[in-house]
Structure formats: C-alpha cells, structure tokens
Amino acid sequence: MQRNTLQRKRVMDVLTSLEGEHPSAERVYERVHTLFPTVSKATVYRILKDEAAHGTILGVDLPRDVGRYDSRTDGHYHIRCRVCGRVSDIERGDGELSRMFVNDSGFEIENVQLSFTGVCAECAKQMKTASAPSADAKKI
Amino acid sequence: MQRNTLQRKRVMDVLTSLEGEHPSAERVYERVHTLFPTVSKATVYRILKDEAAHGTILGVDLPRDVGRYDSRTDGHYHIRCRVCGRVSDIERGDGELSRMFVNDSGFEIENVQLSFTGVCAECAKQMKTASAPSADAKKI
DNA sequence: TTTCCTGCAAACTCTTTGCATATGG
DNA sequence: CCATATGCAAAGAGTTTGCAGGAAA
Numbered sequence: 001m002q003r004n005t006l007q008r009k010r011v012m013d014v015l016t017s018l019e020g021e022h023p024s025a026e027r028v029y030e031r032v033h034t035l036f037p038t039v040s041k042a043t044v045y046r047i048l049k050d051e052a053a054h055g056t057i058l059g060v061d062l063p064r065d066v067g068r069y070d071s072r073t074d075g076h077y078h079i080r081c082r083v084c085g086r087v088s089d090i091e092r093g094d095g096e097l098s099r100m101f102v103n104d105s106g107f108e109i110e111n112v113q114l115s116f117t118g119v120c121a122e123c124a125k126q127m128k129t130a131s132a133p134s135a136d137a138k139k140i
Numbered sequence: 141m142q143r144n145t146l147q148r149k150r151v152m153d154v155l156t157s158l159e160g161e162h163p164s165a166e167r168v169y170e171r172v173h174t175l176f177p178t179v180s181k182a183t184v185y186r187i188l189k190d191e192a193a194h195g196t197i198l199g200v201d202l203p204r205d206v207g208r209y210d211s212r213t214d215g216h217y218h219i220r221c222r223v224c225g226r227v228s229d230i231e232r233g234d235g236e237l238s239r240m241f242v243n244d245s246g247f248e249i250e251n252v253q254l255s256f257t258g259v260c261a262e263c264a265k266q267m268k269t270a271s272a273p274s275a276d277a278k279k280i
Numbered sequence: 281t282t283t284c285c286t287g288c289a290a291a292c293t294c295t296t297t298g299c300a301t302a303t304g305g
Numbered sequence: 306c307c308a309t310a311t312g313c314a315a316a317g318a319g320t321t322t323g324c325a326g327g328a329a330a
Contacts, residue, residue: 002284002285003283003284003285003328003329003330004329004330005284005285005286005328005329006328007285007286008285024319025319025320026319026320038286038287039286039287040286040287040288041287041288041320042286042287042288042289042320042321042322043285043286043287045319045320045321046285046286046321049320049321059203061203061204062253063201063253064201064207066318066319066320067204067319067320077241079247081247082250090241092241097254098256101217101230101232101254101256106260106261106264107219107221107256107258107259107260107261108258108259108264109256109257109258110222110257110258110259114237114241114253114254114255115253115254116238116241116247116249116253117249117250117253118247118248118249118250119247119248119250120246120247121246121247124246124248141305142309142310143303143304143305143308143309143310144304144305145303145304145309145310145311147310147311148310164294165294165295166294166295178311178312179311179312180311180312180313181295181312181313182295182296182297182311182312182313182314183310183311183312185294185295185296186296186310186311187310189295189296206293206294206295207294207295
C-alpha cells in the first residue's frame with residue numbers, strides 16, 4: 001500500500017485546487033514547488049503517475065500534447081483549443097462510447113480516450129477581429 | 141508546392157505497403173532504410189509529418205504512444221491492445237462523433253481522436269492459459 | 281526495523297532543427 | 306537557376322530511472 005507522505009498530500013491538494021484546468025505534471029510541479037520548494041520534480045511525476053494508475057485521479061492524454069491530470073474521475077471527455085491550448089470538459093455517460101463502438105470486437109476495454117481539437121468560440125472571434133492570430137497556444 | 145522527390149515516393153510507398161499496421165515514424169524509417177540505406181531518419185519524419193499536415197495520410201495519436209501514421213484517410217478510429225501493442229481499425233461514419241458531442245459547444249472542430257485501450261481477445265486468452273503474461277507490449 | 285519514498289542528476293525516448301549540400305521544376 | 310529538400314548530427318521537450326539517504330508504519 002502506498003504511504004501517506006507529506007509530498008503526496010501536497011501534490012493531491014494542488015491538483016484538486018486546479019480542478020478544471022487539466023494541468024500538466026510540469027504545471028503541478030510549478031505550483032507545488034512554489035508552495036513547498038523542497039518537493040522535487042521527479043516526486044511530482046511519480047505521484048501523479050502512481051495515483052492515475054490507481055484510478056484516484058484521471059490521466060488525460062490528448063494527441064500531441066503533454067500528459068495532463070484531472071482530479072475528476074467520473075466519466076467525461078475533453079476538448080482542447082488548438083489556439084489557446086485550454087482543455088475543457090465534455091460530459092457524457094460512462095461506458096456509452098465503448099458500448100457504441102466495440103461491443104463485438106472481443107476487446108476488454110480498459111480505457112477510452114476521446115478528444116476533439118479545434119478552435120474555441122473566443123479564439124475564433126479574436127482571429128476574425130484581429131488580423132494576426134493570437135499564436136498563444138501555450139501549454140498551460 | 142511540395143517536390144516530387146525520390147525519398148517522398150519511397151516513404152509513401154512503404155507506408156502504403158504497411159497499411160493496417162499503423163506504423164510509427166521509426167518503423168517506417170526502418171523499412172525505408174533497409175530498402176534504401178541512404179534515406180535519413182530526419183527525412184522520413186519530415187515527410188510523414190508534412191503529408192499528414194496536408195491530409196494525404198492520417199496521423200494517428202494514441203494516448204501514451206509514439207506517433208503513428210496510416211495511409212487510410214477516411215473516417216475511422218483506432219483501438220490498441222495494451223498487451224501486444226497492436227492497433228486495429230474501428231469503422232465509423234465521418235463527423236458522427238462531433239455531431240453527437242459538441243454541436244453546441246461553439247468549437248470549430250478540426251480533429252477528433254477516439255481511442256480505446258484494452259486487451260484483445262488473443263492476448264486475454266493467452267493470459268488465461270499461460271500463468272505469466274506475455275509482457276510483450278512492444279511498439280510495433 | 282524494514283520497506284517504501286524522496287531528491288538529485290543523469291539517462292532515455294521520440295521528435296525537431298540548424299546548416300551545408302544537393303536537386304527538382 | 307534557386308527555392309526547396311535532404312543528410313547529418315546535435316538539440317530539445319517531456320518523462321523516467323538509479324542510487325543513496327530519509328521517513329512512514
């Protein structure tokens with residue numbers, strides 16, 4: 001069983017405080033390290049990976065993007081704006097997709113990742129008014 | 141306009157010959173390089189990326205996996221076995237998913253990635269008969 | 281006490297890039 | 306010609322790992 005260390009608590013607390021932001025491990029590390037400078041990057045990576053493996057948090061893997069984590073573990077999907085990089089939630093019932101697609105494939109489904117990429121309403125608007133695109137598609 | 145080089149033709153030919161395998165850039169490079177040892181890795185990566193950007197081939201991004209490419213460009217999705225690593229096709233009508241999920245999100249959808257991870261029938265069977273799992277989840 | 285965790289830095293994987301040279305249109 | 310593509314090697318991002326010391330149970 002995993003141990004109840006101070007580092008683990010801090011990482012989990014920061015992840016919870018960032019609910020809805022879908023932070024990368026790097027981003028979680030930044031915040032943890034700002035609050036508690038002794039906590040190392042490797043530890044943050046290890047804890048996040050470990051918790052995701054245990055299902056206590058959700059690992060969010062979007063195409064061509066860094067790994068992200070989400071304190072929400074209920075069934076939902078994600079959408080990312082190519083321009084601003086923000087990741088939003090899409091609500092949907094658990095198991096619905098696997099039932100739709102693969103109920104006769106013989107696979108034992110363990111994980112479903114559905115992600116959309118596009119341009120969000122705000123960025124689309126901004127790209128129309130300003131001539132130059134915001135080009136601010138940073139990893140948050 | 142992109143130039144009609146020998147390297148480009150070779151890379152595209154190899155990708156076509158590997159249809160259904162969903163090879164990584166590395167895998168394509170291996171084959172190209174075996175057939176034509178002068179072709180460099182950077183060129184293979186560049187050509188594949190370029191063709192995918194032009195939509196002439198499909199870039200396949202599965203969670204926590206290397207980038208893959210597919211000579212099929214019609215609407216379909218993918219499923220990967222966690223054990224053997226093989227990627228299979230799932231057929232589905234174009235645009236169906238975006239219509240289902242995000243028709244009121246305000247997003248302009250540019251890309252949909254849906255992927256399932258699990259254990260394929262063969263591997264599940266093998267894991268039941270043999271006591272030790274095959275542990276052969278190599279990148280093909 | 282003993283097993284697991286942490287910090288550090290180095291290693292690793294996959295992919296991209298800078299630059300000099302070569303080549304297609 | 307000359308803009309674009311190539312080969313090479315080196316850099317880069319993101320993540321993982323080996324190891325020695327430290328802390329939970």
